[in-house]
Amino acid sequence: xxxxxGNAKGRLEKAALDLFDEQGYDRxxxxxxxxxxDLTERSFYRWFADKREVLFGGSQELEDRLLAAIDEVPAxxxxxPTLLAAWATAPEVIRPREFLRLRSAIxxxxxxxxxxxxxxxASLSEALTVALVRRGHDRATAQLATxxxxxxxxxxxxxxxxxxxxxxxxxxxTSLADLAAVAADGVAHISGRDSSAVSTK
Amino acid sequence: xxxxxGNAKGRLEKAALDLFDEQGYDRxxxxxxxxxxDLTERSFYRWFADKREVLFGGSQELEDRLLAAIDEVPAxxxxxPTLLAAWATAPEVIRPREFLRLRSAIxxxxxxxxxxxxxxxASLSEALTVALVRRGHDRATAQLATxxxxxxxxxxxxxxxxxxxxxxxxxxxTSLADLAAVAADGVAHISGRDSSAVSTK
DNA sequence: CAAGTGACGACAGAACCTGTCGTCAACGAC
DNA sequence: GTCGTTGACGACAGGTTCTGTCGTCACTTG
Numbered sequence: 001x002x003x004x005x006g007n008a009k010g011r012l013e014k015a016a017l018d019l020f021d022e023q024g025y026d027r028x029x030x031x032x033x034x035x036x037x038d039l040t041e042r043s044f045y046r047w048f049a050d051k052r053e054v055l056f057g058g059s060q061e062l063e064d065r066l067l068a069a070i071d072e073v074p075a076x077x078x079x080x081p082t083l084l085a086a087w088a089t090a091p092e093v094i095r096p097r098e099f100l101r102l103r104s105a106i107x108x109x110x111x112x113x114x115x116x117x118x119x120x121x122a123s124l125s126e127a128l129t130v131a132l133v134r135r136g137h138d139r140a141t142a143q144l145a146t147x148x149x150x151x152x153x154x155x156x157x158x159x160x161x162x163x164x165x166x167x168x169x170x171x172x173x174t175s176l177a178d179l180a181a182v183a184a185d186g187v188a189h190i191s192g193r194d195s196s197a198v199s200t201k
Numbered sequence: 202x203x204x205x206x207g208n209a210k211g212r213l214e215k216a217a218l219d220l221f222d223e224q225g226y227d228r229x230x231x232x233x234x235x236x237x238x239d240l241t242e243r244s245f246y247r248w249f250a251d252k253r254e255v256l257f258g259g260s261q262e263l264e265d266r267l268l269a270a271i272d273e274v275p276a277x278x279x280x281x282p283t284l285l286a287a288w289a290t291a292p293e294v295i296r297p298r299e300f301l302r303l304r305s306a307i308x309x310x311x312x313x314x315x316x317x318x319x320x321x322x323a324s325l326s327e328a329l330t331v332a333l334v335r336r337g338h339d340r341a342t343a344q345l346a347t348x349x350x351x352x353x354x355x356x357x358x359x360x361x362x363x364x365x366x367x368x369x370x371x372x373x374x375t376s377l378a379d380l381a382a383v384a385a386d387g388v389a390h391i392s393g394r395d396s397s398a399v400s401t402k
Numbered sequence: 403c404a405a406g407t408g409a410c411g412a413c414a415g416a417a418c419c420t421g422t423c424g425t426c427a428a429c430g431a432c
Numbered sequence: 433g434t435c436g437t438t439g440a441c442g443a444c445a446g447g448t449t450c451t452g453t454c455g456t457c458a459c460t461t462g
Binding site for chain 1: 278279280281282312315317319320341342344345346348349355356359360376377378381383384385386388390391392
């Protein structure tokens with residue numbers, strides 16, 4: 001075995017990604033990953049909590065990056081613009097594009113991996129909300145701003161995938177305007193409908 | 202064994218919930234659940250895809266309920282009001298309150314269960330979006346409306362937990378107004394900031 | 403009453419994950 | 433330089449989850 005060869009975690013990550021690409025996630029065993037990295041199965045679990053986690057090492061870095069970016073936004077900025085500005089500074093968190101594409105394809109093909117991705121996103125969402133609260137916003141506003149920012153990011157990403165030539169800034173503005181329109185429509189409907197119900201209170 | 206005793210799935214659900222309550226989710230094995238239900242471990246997997254799924258049987262019913270409720274909303278209603286109106290008709294999908302509280306506590310204490318809950322929510326979100334598209338809205342608007350509706354539901358639920366006396370309708374209106382304010386602030390910031398940037402295009 | 407169907411038990415086995423312990427290299431203190 | 437400490441690793445055992453397969457038994461249908 002390549003004991004003491006150094007960078008065990010990196011070797012495991014590379015071996016895992018290669019094997020997932022070659023034969024699929026569920027057809028590769030942890031034992032195979034460890035073998036290709038010249039380690040034992042037991043050592044895999046010393047570096048990763050479980051088999052899925054080998055694909056989600058970067059999520060902590062992304063969170064750190066976003067939180068740092070939030071700190072550099074001017075203090076008088078509103079919660080939603082703060083989050084969107086922070087997001088604009090974190091384009092993919094280093095990592096080669098090809099790596100991200102491959103990783104994304106693997107995750108899309110496996111429900112268990114999607115589950116892990118969703119909980120990572122929820123964790124990130126909570127961290128962003130807490131960061132906004134620390135900037136003086138109340139909890140409800142912070143959570144709403146986070147939810148809206150993620151909705152904008154999701155829609156913008158989808159539109160960018162469909163048209164890679166488009167200007168990101170313009171796409172964000174368009175998505176944001178669409179979101180505001182839907183929200184305004186919701187409020188208009190409510191305030192118009194039950195002004196009587198409110199008055200009975 | 203209680204072979205042919207009937208309602209095997211219900212017996213397994215009850216046995217599982219009781220055991221999770223008594224000794225925690227991860228300290229109860231599928232073999233124990235099956236034994237208490239007078240069945241074998243193999244039969245458990247005939248009724249549930251995996252150990253977690255025994256806690257998420259009702260999610261399909263909730264989805265069906267919401268989709269049916271959407272169909273009964275007047276056709277000229279906007280996307281966000283449609284979803285909120287549908288949600289108002291699905292108060293907990295039958296099930297005794299105590300059952301839901303216990304289930305919720307079990308899930309909150311176990312990350313793997315939270316993962317499953319999140320993917321169920323994502324699946325529900327997708328179904329709602331598709332339903333809106335079928336009503337004539339475009340995909341982007343439908344997805345935004347779904348995201349906003351879920352944000353409103355989440356915030357409203359939190360506020361209702363904190364004050365069970367409050368009127369639900371009023372809480373929804375308040376949350377919706379807050380959301381609109383955050384969204385409007387985001388748009389104002391953008392349109393005010395880069396009117397120059399837009400003009401350069 | 404014969405054939406089909408579905409729920410179930412029994413058994414085997416792969417893969418995931420954990421606990422435990424001994425070994426070996428690196429590093430600092432003396 | 434030796435010695436104790438620390439951390440990465442191998443080796444081994446074992447529990448749990450989940451799947452494949454097959455035979456059995458009750459119910460249903462013609």
